Amino acid sequence: MTTLPALPADLTTPAYVLDMAALERNMATAARLRREAGCRVLLATKAFAMPAAFGLMRESLDGTTASGEYEARLGRETFGKEVHVYAPAYGPGEVERLLSIADHIYFNSPGQIGLYLAQAKAAGREIGIRINPGYSNATLGGALYDPCAPCSRFGTTMDRLGELPWGDIDIMHTHTLCESLHDGSVGLIEHVARTLGDYVRRVKAVNFGGGHFINKPGYDLSALIAAIKAFKAEFGVDVILEPGAGLVVDTGYLVSSVLDVHWNEKDIAILDTSASTHMPDVLEVPYKPPVFEAGEPGERGHDVILAGKTCMTGDVIGEYSFARKLKPGDRVVFGDMMQYSLVKNNVFNGTPLPDLAVLDKDGTYRVVKRFGYRDFADKLG
Template sequence: MNIDVNAVPTPSYVLDLGILHHNLQILASVRRKTGCKILLAFKGFAMFSLFPVIRKYLQGASASSLDEARLASDEFGGEVHVYMPAYKEEEFSEILSYADHLVFNSFSQLERFKDKVLASPRNISCGIRLNPQYSEVEVELYNPCARYSRLGVTEKEFQPEKLDNIQGLHFHALCGQNADSLTHTLDRVEAQFGEYLHRMVWVNFGGGHHITRKDYDINQLCRLIDRVQDRYGVAVYLEPGEAVALHAGVLVTQVLDIIRNEINIAILDTSAAAHMPDVLEMPYRPEIAGAGLPGQYEHTYRLGGLTCLAGDVVGDYSFPDPLTVGQKLVFQDMAHYTMVKNNTFNGVRLPSIGIYDPERRTTKIIRSFSYEDYKTRLS
């Protein structure tokens, strides 16, 4: 990405339109080859100013709350698919006004709400989320099939006698994985639930497919989609979040101070806790343009955030030259699971949001935040 870091205020998330287009073209090629439909999972990326661009390539959106469903209906268009671990009585009729597909997490939720769905003047297709009890996700926090998971119905709890109003099955068991993991997961899904797939209209493979990563095996994904579509006569849906915005955005920050406590420490005008919470939750180490592992270059620093949380540390990085106050640092791959998850902890202001257009070579800030954004979340 060739953005002019001096042209943006810090901190700012800046999205590269060229990379977004590139990712979307890859996703569109999967649709072209297989006829499957691909939805944007808002939980991973919901930059609505870009929905008109994304909508040219993807067929709809996957929402996991009332507000995401409304955003999908108001701003994205196309098909609106909703799944929530549990629906609330007081929200349900509004959700019905937006949803085209509604996935239930349990048969008890289906029983509770099915009459309302049937009474709706809209033609809503219902599904059940499965838990194949198989996943290759190693981090427990992100493993939908970890022991005792609340997400989806296991084979043992499945109630085929209640499938009358169910047209689809949904599973989501991947997280940033390649098609080999999908192969193994799908084998389990078919072994456990294959007989019911024959009765369905659609199957949703969930998200977690790293389709836009360089080493992703797209041909294998297409083979699996074809297999399921041919074998069961169903339409296949994918609902990636991360793959849509993978490597498409950066977070531009600035060094505010450099101190020493046995090691060199730089304090930045961002926060791992507030602006890139997955760095602490996952945890993972974001790349910084021009920086390396500790000791790789001559000058190593611990990079810390602006909040008073002791653990608000992004990690240890080395640089060829000493850092200086005012220097800009650019964190890579910061478009997904950042804007949608950030918060105003400590009153730290949210990063601005910008778009880099490689064709025009322009960087434009499209949203800035203020004291009001902090205050309106409190009372």
């Protein structure tokens, strides 16, 4: 976890705070990858989408990749550059609408490509196909985050490759990783070279998906660069990567306040944030998020369970220890909160959404969006 920069003492909580200095450091990694490997790097907006950051990100990336019409439109309207889109299946009229938004449209199966190929080709779009290459390396959440887990719905399986119209396919897509270090990235590239070489020779580009945790300490970027260069040299194709989490890991915080400290066998601090509404992956993965100035229970003198204010019994973030006893009004800051937390948040229980804020490099704190009652009520119709 990075060190926590100075935040205004009076900031309104809860707030997701993007740290622009940290994002700039991560973008330098992406810029080096593009430059030295000669590949394209897209932001997967499913992991992070804050248009206030896109000015900076645009300089180091080739565009965005989307999970469907709305994300593609957001990418087109707020990021620009290339717009790629993939969905396991498209809804009625979705592909037609995407033709005026996305440059590259990826399909999941022989059935989906058969339905939409003529339409997408006639509009001059590049056609991608997602393959399930049977390579499992997701380091997070086991089968929950492994696109090649048994019975996965993602991608055409190896036994059906012969059903695809390879003469019309521009891009082969293989997303199989999740929070993987370089061994996973390199392993995937070498696996595709070994098992799909004959098909790679028939396309213009291979997209190795996301899950490349390129900004995580311990990730050897040089190993990835070398693998991409070797792949390009062997097959003469372009290479595309579309990380999400790996671009924004450790670039921001969720700042919360203690509302009350309850006692039931242990101290339980009830916060103005919550796992189930503001950091749903804490419960879904599950994982214990890093907290600044806190340690594991028993380490710092005052153990406390951090919990949300929703009615869900399991809305518990975890047990930590602090150097002093928490009291109402104290601030609790969670680290590494830019990946997936803010894109997945919700207003369950009428829980107010956190501010979206930016901490600029000169220390200026800017709230770019504050939500209110209407955001809750409008969603309910």
